[in-house]
Amino acid sequence: MSLNYILQDIPERTLKPRTNGLTMVMDKGLSLRQVEDFLEVAGIHTDIVKLGWATSYVTPNLKEKLKLYKEAGIPVYFGGTLFEAFVIRNQFDDYRRTLDTFGMEYAEVSDGSIEIPHEEKCEFISKLSKQVTVISEVGSKDATKIFAPYKWIKLMQAEIDAGSWKVIAEAREGGNVGIYRDSGEVRQGLVDEILTQIPEEKIIWEAPQKAQQVWFIELIGTNVNLGNIAPAEVIPLETIRLGLRGDTFNHFLNKK
């Protein structure tokens, strides 16, 4: 789908609303006008926006910001750390009310900073999935906690069974934990093994760094679900998906 001129043999992108090929963007404190600027340029390429971790706690004009995204038809959710901040304080009911107060239609359930027995986590997913669409995140923000592949698969499957719309593979804003090594390099064997068991359209891979985006696009294809994309990186990402940046230029040409 060309906006401005015709190039032949461009990989086909799915169309919004998508079930795969999602781009999830992280807003970690945009102003209202910056949201408008983002929407002008990247709105057509963005499927869902996360207000990073608990930034919503200290963000002015939150209701107005949510309204801008809503008018653009882009769902928004609070980062999973906010869910955890409520849960660790025994304020889960307050969290549910907060979601309603702000008219949220999506929510993230995660255990990146706190320990929750997995059965309990799945109960949270199950309960919340009656109120909103749930995205759940697997993987710790703690770089020293490394799970074996079978464990990732088991956790992801249980969360999908409990009601998660998508599961997110944790990477943080920096892209250096969870499915990545310290250096930001992908744990390739882990990803391969996960994909033998979990359908790829159910997973959103957090991939804030360009090399990570390229890696997943080359492995899974144009329409892989990618997350934690910075607002200014949505246009660049879209060109990588389409084989129109140096990084994937030859990958797609060679496939023909």
Added chain:
Amino acid sequence: MSLNYILQDIPERTLKPRTNGLTMVMDKGLSLRQVEDFLEVAGIHTDIVKLGWATSYVTPNLKEKLKLYKEAGIPVYFGGTLFEAFVIRNQFDDYRRTLDTFGMEYAEVSDGSIEIPHEEKCEFISKLSKQVTVISEVGSKDATKIFAPYKWIKLMQAEIDAGSWKVIAEAREGGNVGIYRDSGEVRQGLVDEILTQIPEEKIIWEAPQKAQQVWFIELIGTNVNLGNIAPAEVIPLETIRLGLRGDTFNHFLNKK
């Protein structure tokens, strides 16, 4: 102080105008509209703004920019490199006039790029402190100039005695000299020793990198003075101060 919803047991932030818990932001060339955007989102969390080094020399609309900050009640000062650029050219009197021309109420005295005998530096502080509120910076921009802790303490104390409102511990925009190693890692022993002699509310720690901000918040607390914060990182920093980002999430919970 919640903007949008209530979470219990959040560390208490000091209120503006603060003597500790300051966030000093570096503006290295924002447009007028970008200043407005910054103020909308981060104004309530920002205590003072530095126009980085001598960027004011080539910045259009300088008077209009200063006016925007003034209307928002946020003091602004020119980076110390500008002071040095005037001094090395024997134009100190021009510098004083320039401060008046632009209605500056704060100024920075530093010796990061030039050598000034310390007595002379203290005289500059003393003179300027009769005209404006002085912030002085200790530490060289030259990565090879490393001072012993007792030297840092002696310099800081002399500058406070000469009239500095706060002393800044040099790190540059990149955060890799002065109180940091090349890698950006904090010189921990140095910081500990400085704090045995200089009251922590008198020091602004330049901490442009997230890991550095986390380190100082864990050492000194929510209300540590931090500087050289990028405009887009003020909201993230505020969540780190409050234990609402993964990095300090458990630190504050465990303290209770």
Added chain:
Amino acid sequence: MSLNYILQDIPERTLKPRTNGLTMVMDKGLSLRQVEDFLEVAGIHTDIVKLGWATSYVTPNLKEKLKLYKEAGIPVYFGGTLFEAFVIRNQFDDYRRTLDTFGMEYAEVSDGSIEIPHEEKCEFISKLSKQVTVISEVGSKDATKIFAPYKWIKLMQAEIDAGSWKVIAEAREGGNVGIYRDSGEVRQGLVDEILTQIPEEKIIWEAPQKAQQVWFIELIGTNVNLGNIAPAEVIPLETIRLGLRGDTFNHFLNKK
């Protein structure tokens, strides 16, 4: 040329329209308002803008964006990867029509992602130079393809002879291939040797990283041509050119 106050002995900058001392900026997806903000602050310091690689394919409001730059008197061109995307699809004539459709006055010819026999590349340069002002790029985006200095010189000279207004030394947005090592460090011997044969005003050095900008300014001077500058880094770069940032502060003072 001071905007706001007088400092003596500032290195002399060439004036627009320049033949040397060019700053080429990379726009990789700015919104219309972001272009306006950029122009307000950095327009007077910017000589030419590149719409990075093939970002124009997925950028909304392309015509309006081009209009904003045109009104500011700043030439714009599509990144070389777009030329290559058309050529590899046997759509060179479409490319020429696309340039006309959008009223482009400049175009880039490159072979960073595809292999083109050099004679053929020079024919493209020659043909396009009858339609627009041509900038051609030497060097591969592939980090494993390393040319000897004599080869760089031969390629550059042939392209200038074929009609290139300027030749660009490839570095990518990241600044880690071509004239740079993986680490971003300059291949100093290569640059020295190129400069023995090619006039420096004919070359634009891609230098997205600050250390690279500093290196070229110290080698060639205030008025070196630098490219792939991020919009927010134009003001900082201008201070480095003028010896008003720590990095080049002493370099220019010592030369007097």
